[in-house]
Structures are given as structure tokens and as C-alpha cells.
Amino acid sequence: MLADRAYDADYVRAAVTQAGAHAVIPSKKNRTHPIPHDADAYKHRNQIERCVNRLKAYRGLATRFEKTADAYLALVTLAAIRMWL
Structure with missing residues (x-):
């Protein structure tokens, strides 16, 4: 954790x-x-947190508007592709 x-x-x-x-x-x-803690693993926490915050900019992701897990995963995938482009 x-x-x-x-x-x-x-x-x-x-x-x-x-x-x-x-x-x-x-x-x-x-x-x-x-x-003591694993400093390398802790550095990735910031990257993950920033990525999740960028994904939350999409209202459908932040409010869990999609009803099924497949539709939600598709929305996450589309948002990630849009962020990457």
C-alpha cells in the first residue's frame, strides 16, 4: 500500500x-x-496520483456514470488515449 x-x-x-x-x-x-520505506516505489505514487486526477477531469469517470464494468473500462481507455494524444 x-x-x-x-x-x-x-x-x-x-x-x-x-x-x-x-x-x-x-x-x-x-x-x-x-x-525505512522503498523510495523507488514511493516515487511512483505521485505519478499514479497525477494520472488519476487527470482522469477525474472527465465527468463520467469521476461520478461513475457508466453502469457496467465494461462500459466504465471503455471510458477509462478512451480517456487515457485522449490524454496520450
Whole structure:
């Protein structure tokens, strides 16, 4: 799970570990014992977040206007193609 510094709490890390995932959360500046994280994986969080925000510019994607999963996936694909061009 990729998250930002706001989610740097022991109970969040414990819940992620209990769910069977690996937490990639940088430690807050005021943590007495910083917990190491995968910096390369964390860099991709910003790219993913920017891409999702660009996709949300399409009203149909942001409001989940499409009823079926196939139609929604088609809309995501068309929006991604339009962003790429």
C-alpha cells in the first residue's frame, strides 16, 4: 500500500500488515525511530496520483456514470488515449 506521511501511524501499518500487504509509507519528521520505506516505489505514487486526477477531469469517470464494468473500462481507455494524444 502506497500512502503519504499523513498515514504514518503504527495502527495503520499494523492493519496493512495484517491484511497481507506491504506498507510503503515514509515516516513523519517527528518520529523518534524512522521506519525505512522503498523510495523507488514511493516515487511512483505521485505519478499514479497525477494520472488519476487527470482522469477525474472527465465527468463520467469521476461520478461513475457508466453502469457496467465494461462500459466504465471503455471510458477509462478512451480517456487515457485522449490524454496520450
